Amino acid sequence: MKAMVNIIGAGLAGLSAAVTLAKAGIGCRLFSRQSSERAQSVMAEGGINAALDTMGEGDTTAEHFSDTMKGGVYLADPNAVRGLTEGAPDIVREFVRLGVPFQMKGETLVLRNFGGQKKKRTAYAKSSTGKMLMSALIDECRKYEARGLVMRFPHHDFLSLVTEGGAVTGCAIGDTFTGDRLVFSGPVILSAGGPAGLFSGHTTGTTQNTGDAAATAFFHGVRFANLEFIQYHPTTVGISGKRMLISEAARGEGGRLFIERNGRPWYFMEEKYPELKNLMPRDVVSREIYAVCRDPECGGQAYLDMTHLSDDTWRGKLSDLREECIHFLGIDPAAEHLPVEPGIHYFMGGIWVDERHRTNIKNLLAAGECACQYHGANRLGGNSLLGAVYGGKTAAETLSREILSAPGYMEGFEHAPAGEPTVLSGNERDPAFERRLTDILMEGLGIVRSEEGMRLCIERIEALLKEDGMSDRMKARASLGLAMAKSAIMRRESRGSHFRRDCPERDDENYKKTSTAECIDGRVITGYLDIPPLRETV
Amino acid sequence: MKRIIEIERRAAPGDAPYIQSFIYETEDESATVATALSEINARVPLLDAGGEAAEPIRWESSCLQKKCGACAMVIDGRPALACDTRLSERGEVVRLSPLKKFPVVADLIVDRSKMMEALMTLRVWIEEDGRSHEKINEDVYEAARCIQCGCCLEVCPNFKSGGSFYGMAGMSPMARILSQTKGGALDERRKLYNKYIFEGCGKSLACRNICPAGLDIDRLLARSNAVSLWKRLMRR
Ligand SMILES: Cc1cc2nc3c(=O)[nH]c(=O)nc-3n(C[C@H](O)[C@H](O)[C@H](O)COP(=O)(O)OP(=O)(O)OC[C@H]3O[C@@H](n4cnc5c(N)ncnc54)[C@H](O)[C@@H]3O)c2cc1C
Numbered sequence: 001m002k003a004m005v006n007i008i009g010a011g012l013a014g015l016s017a018a019v020t021l022a023k024a025g026i027g028c029r030l031f032s033r034q035s036s037e038r039a040q041s042v043m044a045e046g047g048i049n050a051a052l053d054t055m056g057e058g059d060t061t062a063e064h065f066s067d068t069m070k071g072g073v074y075l076a077d078p079n080a081v082r083g084l085t086e087g088a089p090d091i092v093r094e095f096v097r098l099g100v101p102f103q104m105k106g107e108t109l110v111l112r113n114f115g116g117q118k119k120k121r122t123a124y125a126k127s128s129t130g131k132m133l134m135s136a137l138i139d140e141c142r143k144y145e146a147r148g149l150v151m152r153f154p155h156h157d158f159l160s161l162v163t164e165g166g167a168v169t170g171c172a173i174g175d176t177f178t179g180d181r182l183v184f185s186g187p188v189i190l191s192a193g194g195p196a197g198l199f200s201g202h203t204t205g206t207t208q209n210t211g212d213a214a215a216t217a218f219f220h221g222v223r224f225a226n227l228e229f230i231q232y233h234p235t236t237v238g239i240s241g242k243r244m245l246i247s248e249a250a251r252g253e254g255g256r257l258f259i260e261r262n263g264r265p266w267y268f269m270e271e272k273y274p275e276l277k278n279l280m281p282r283d284v285v286s287r288e289i290y291a292v293c294r295d296p297e298c299g300g301q302a303y304l305d306m307t308h309l310s311d312d313t314w315r316g317k318l319s320d321l322r323e324e325c326i327h328f329l330g331i332d333p334a335a336e337h338l339p340v341e342p343g344i345h346y347f348m349g350g351i352w353v354d355e356r357h358r359t360n361i362k363n364l365l366a367a368g369e370c371a372c373q374y375h376g377a378n379r380l381g382g383n384s385l386l387g388a389v390y391g392g393k394t395a396a397e398t399l400s401r402e403i404l405s406a407p408g409y410m411e412g413f414e415h416a417p418a419g420e421p422t423v424l425s426g427n428e429r430d431p432a433f434e435r436r437l438t439d440i441l442m443e444g445l446g447i448v449r450s451e452e453g454m455r456l457c458i459e460r461i462e463a464l465l466k467e468d469g470m471s472d473r474m475k476a477r478a479s480l481g482l483a484m485a486k487s488a489i490m491r492r493e494s495r496g497s498h499f500r501r502d503c504p505e506r507d508d509e510n511y512k513k514t515s516t517a518e519c520i521d522g523r524v525i526t527g528y529l530d531i532p533p534l535r536e537t538v
Numbered sequence: 539m540k541r542i543i544e545i546e547r548r549a550a551p552g553d554a555p556y557i558q559s560f561i562y563e564t565e566d567e568s569a570t571v572a573t574a575l576s577e578i579n580a581r582v583p584l585l586d587a588g589g590e591a592a593e594p595i596r597w598e599s600s601c602l603q604k605k606c607g608a609c610a611m612v613i614d615g616r617p618a619l620a621c622d623t624r625l626s627e628r629g630e631v632v633r634l635s636p637l638k639k640f641p642v643v644a645d646l647i648v649d650r651s652k653m654m655e656a657l658m659t660l661r662v663w664i665e666e667d668g669r670s671h672e673k674i675n676e677d678v679y680e681a682a683r684c685i686q687c688g689c690c691l692e693v694c695p696n697f698k699s700g701g702s703f704y705g706m707a708g709m710s711p712m713a714r715i716l717s718q719t720k721g722g723a724l725d726e727r728r729k730l731y732n733k734y735i736f737e738g739c740g741k742s743l744a745c746r747n748i749c750p751a752g753l754d755i756d757r758l759l760a761r762s763n764a765v766s767l768w769k770r771l772m773r774r
């Protein structure tokens with residue numbers, strides 16, 4: 001079988017990697033359990049960040065860098081973040097070239113405010129930015145598919161890595177339509193999205209990101225990092241089977257959070273944070289909502305007030321959001337206040353990667369939300385679409401550099417991968433087991449955490465792991481969950497999205513570090529790695 | 539509320555279909571067909587309405603917010619998205635079957651790859667530089683919203699899977715390319731548009747009110763037809 005790069009996951013990160021490889025003349029297979037049109041990336045609403053400075057505010061990539069580092073409370077790799085923020089303007093310009101209908105005035109991009117950033121830096125297409133970026137990138141990918149450089153496998157599940165002597169030589173894939181099991185040789189880029197499925201029903205994400213790809217990789221010895229950092233988006237609303245996001249754009253365009261206190265509306269964010277007000281970083285806003293909702297003087301329910309926004313704003317910038325609220329909630333946000341609560345939205349942690357998106361295993365790279373890069377302890381709105389595109393591109397560039405500089409590199413994979421892939425037993429879904437694991441994780445890893453809560457969570461998962469009848473698949477999921485809880489309990493400080501009632505302060509001396517987790521012989525081992533210093537630029 | 543969910547099922551492509559019913563009860567007024575399917579599948583043991591053991595129902599979902607097209611199926615005789623169909627707005631029996639215009643994979647899953655292959659034939663991509671300007675962006679945005687669910691094809695009298703007419707699911711993404719392409723690349727795409735869309739479309743607009751994304755089909759058609767018709771007039 002011909003060796004090609006194998007990309008697992010066809011959201012923004014996977015597509016970006018595929019297009020980058022194709023441009024370098026390198027072929028790839030693009031696997032995903034459903035076609036790209038169904039990936040979570042199409043749901044992104046608010047926008048993508050780049051210091052393009054089209055709004056005359058004197059914005060710079062250096063400021064984008066410092067906001068991202070500060071937002072992530074200095075846990076992100078500064079060299080990687082510098083690459084991201086300096087690369088951002090070209091990425092958005094490339095999307096303009098691909099025809100993304102960003103909000104424009106004539107031929108100039110209009111940028112909007114997003115949380116944790118003082119300047120207007122977020123390019124957007126109404127409230128469907130992700131869908132517009134995806135449509136453009138899917139079309140671009142098709143161009144290379146027509147030239148034979150990309151092969152799509154759009155109903156294909158990742159089953160396992162194939163390794164030889166500690167290095168990846170290929171992957172095993174299941175065709176969900178025929179049930180066939182296929183093995184492909186070549187290096188692998190994992191871009192299978194965040195493990196939303198571990199928190200099924202409680203996230204704003206999709207049902208197809210079950211977390212199985214991550215759990216399988218973890219079980220096979222891939223190192224993970226910063227798993228304790230789970231972003232609760234401040235403004236979500238429960239709808240049937242999930243949480244619906246009310247995009248940060250609602251606040252970016254002027255929406256105000258309030259709660260009733262002693263019979264009168266209290267705009268708590270504006271009072272407490274006079275500078276950034278409703279646009280403080282998400283972890284801060286979520287914790288404030290959590291706190292005011294438990295304040296006995298307050299009404300118990302926070303609201304988002306958008307009733308003062310102009311008709312132009314509704315029509316031109318937030319039409320989809322309004323339609324969605326009317327459709328799913330029966331509430332017209334132009335006329336009524338929207339009841340909101342924090343909900344799980346993004347995983348800052350994931351597969352550990354270096355600045356070039358290499359994992360701890362040779363020939364295995366990772367990008368997009370499944371990888372841990374750029375966002376530290378808390379992601380800024382608009383930075384993850386950027387991180388997915390830039391990360392996919394960087395992973396592909398790393399590989400293509402290696403492939404092009406070492407003649408015979410790809411041919412080395414051409415012998416069929418040695419041995420049978422170790423596909424985990426029990427690949428069927430088991431909703432009842434998944435529900436139990438989710439309930440345990442939700443209790444231990446909420447917005448406000450405590451030693452006892454996390455301890456209990458760990459004990460319950462350990463008990464689960466000892467139960468009879470646990471398939472490898474179940475064990476892999478439970479182990480990844482255990483790694484999250486263990487990473488959380490060992491960080492005895494509060495930072496970004498990780499907030500502990502018993503250790504409310506930040507402790508740079510002991511914890512300005514990347515937490516890591518590995519599964520070795522079925523045991524979850526955690527530790528810390530130092531954050532690389534920022535290199536001098538030449 | 540109590541509903542009987544009646545499903546046209548088959549375990550594999552060639553199998554003869556059979557009907558199996560499940561009883562679903564909920565207090566949640568906003569519950570949709572998608573809610574019912576996932577909750578039924580989570581039951582242990584999974585029993586049908588007659589108390590017989592049943593296999594999990596195979597269906598596709600992703601966003602649960604009518605943004606991805608995964609869960610398109612025929613609901614009470616009309617194509618629709620499961621996550622966008624409230625049970626409270628349905629009768630006591632809700633009938634589900636797979637989309638008929640595509641080969642069935644199992645239960646409610648169909649293979650929609652022909653719909654996507656059509657976009658390859660139509661060469662739906664930007665060849666060089668896509669034009670982007672405030673003035674055309676409204677149209678581009680509308681076209682790029684198509685979620686490739688295939689509901690429009692289900693009701694179209696002229697569409698056959700594997701045939702040479704591609705319907706609205708081909709027209710919408712193509713409309714974006716027609717608005718943003720110039721020169722020789724545009725000429726080529728006009729020809730493809732005429733051949734695979736314009737000539738086969740009976741303009742009955744049966745597809746108009748079915749699109750779950752609410753695409754403005756009239757507007758996209760009018761624009762695309764104008765772009766390609768203009769060319770035909772010029773040739774005379
Ligand atoms: C509602 C919502 C709104 C958002 N808004 C914004 C925003 O405005 N700005 C911003 O920057 N970010 C936003 N985000 C976050 C951002 O959209 C995601 O982080 C980003 O799109 C992730 O891209 P990805 O390519 O890593 O993953 P995804 O788009 O999730 O793609 C994952 C891919 O992996 C495949 N896959 C998953 N599991 C398997 C498996 N086991 N086998 C094979 N394939 C598999 C899937 O089929 C899919 O193709 C939002 C997220 C949500 C949920």
Ligand code: SF4
Nearest residue numbers: 694739740742743745
């Ligand atoms: S107008 Fe009629 S023939 Fe044309 S695509 Fe719609 S339903 Fe089909």
Ligand code: SF4
Nearest residue numbers: 684685687688690749
């Ligand atoms: S035009 Fe509408 S109905 Fe047809 S595939 Fe696109 S979104 Fe679905």
Ligand code: FES
Nearest residue numbers: 600601602607621
């Ligand atoms: S699940 Fe995405 S449209 Fe229904």
